[in-house]
């Protein structure tokens with residue numbers, strides 16, 4: 232079988248599947264959500280949905296940082312890069328994400344100065360080489376925030392006056408809580424993100440287990456990691472427990488990476504922020520704190536009050552909430568493909584629609 236040949240430890244995998252069948256027996260329909268784009272891709276790549284008992288459903292949540300970045304942020308970025316003096320630096324996966332005024336790639340093709348960088352440090356280095364303004368698009372979850380915080384401190388220490396950041400960082404646990412507050416959502420447990428948890432540890436999920444009584448397991452990214460995490464979640468449900476457990480113990484310490492987290496807290500304040508599809512969520516974003524506010528591109532370029540044109544057709548908002556599967560979007564695989572994406576969930580290499588297109592659609596049915 233093609234699926235089994237992908238395993239490094241085939242026997243362990245089969246053993247885990249047997250245990251999953253036992254654990255799922257007599258449980259009602261169980262919905263487990265992953266909130267990490269790398270998990271979404273790994274689940275698709277391994278064909279996991281087809282291997283689980285019928286009463287165990289995997290749904291994808293807001294785990295891709297590019298996908299959850301709202302139109303307004305992209306519109307701010309495009310407004311910035313249209314300014315003569317601005318050089319905009321971004322990670323490559325933001326280039327094709329549509330805002331209401333188009334994409335950065337389209338803006339670049341009009342001659343605006345958009346540069347793809349691989350780290351925030353590269354953007355800071357560019358500021359040292361140019362007289363113009365350099366703005367870095369600081370997007371991502373808890374995983375990328377420490378490296379950005381480090382660059383903010385360095386820019387401040389070296390008084391680099393032509394450098395600033397458009398901060399769009401987001402925090403995962405408040406988004407999980409926001410999903411659970413939505414009465415339409417049926418989530419019994421979360422496969423928690425390994426990379427994010429390496430920074431924050433297990434404590435920030437504790438309220439999900441205690442207040443919302445949902446099972447949480449922090450998982451790694453190998454197929455076996457995810458299968459084992461699913462088993463651990465089912466065992467919690469079977470025993471009517473809700474706890475935060477760590478499957479990915481080879482990388483995640485219960486207390487996380489304290490130094491990285493301290494760096495984040497030194498540079499950023501926790502604020503409310505808008506998520507694509509989920510709206511404004513309290514305490515779910517980061518903003519530069521007072522000491523570093525002079526590095527805030529929104530303030531430097533007076534960006535408030537940008538109006539956003541609403542785009543109706545893309546269903547990324549419902550996809551990011553796990554309310555529908557990409558297969559239920561009428562544009563999926565027809566007008567919306569990885570070569571011609573309509574929404575961010577198809578653009579990003581970690582987007583749910585891209586994962587479904589790559590792994591859940593037969594090659595002959597693809598329109599690329």
Ligand code: SF4
Nearest residue numbers: 546547560567574584
């Ligand atoms: S298939 Fe395309 S249009 Fe539909 S929700 Fe996904 S990204 Fe949006």
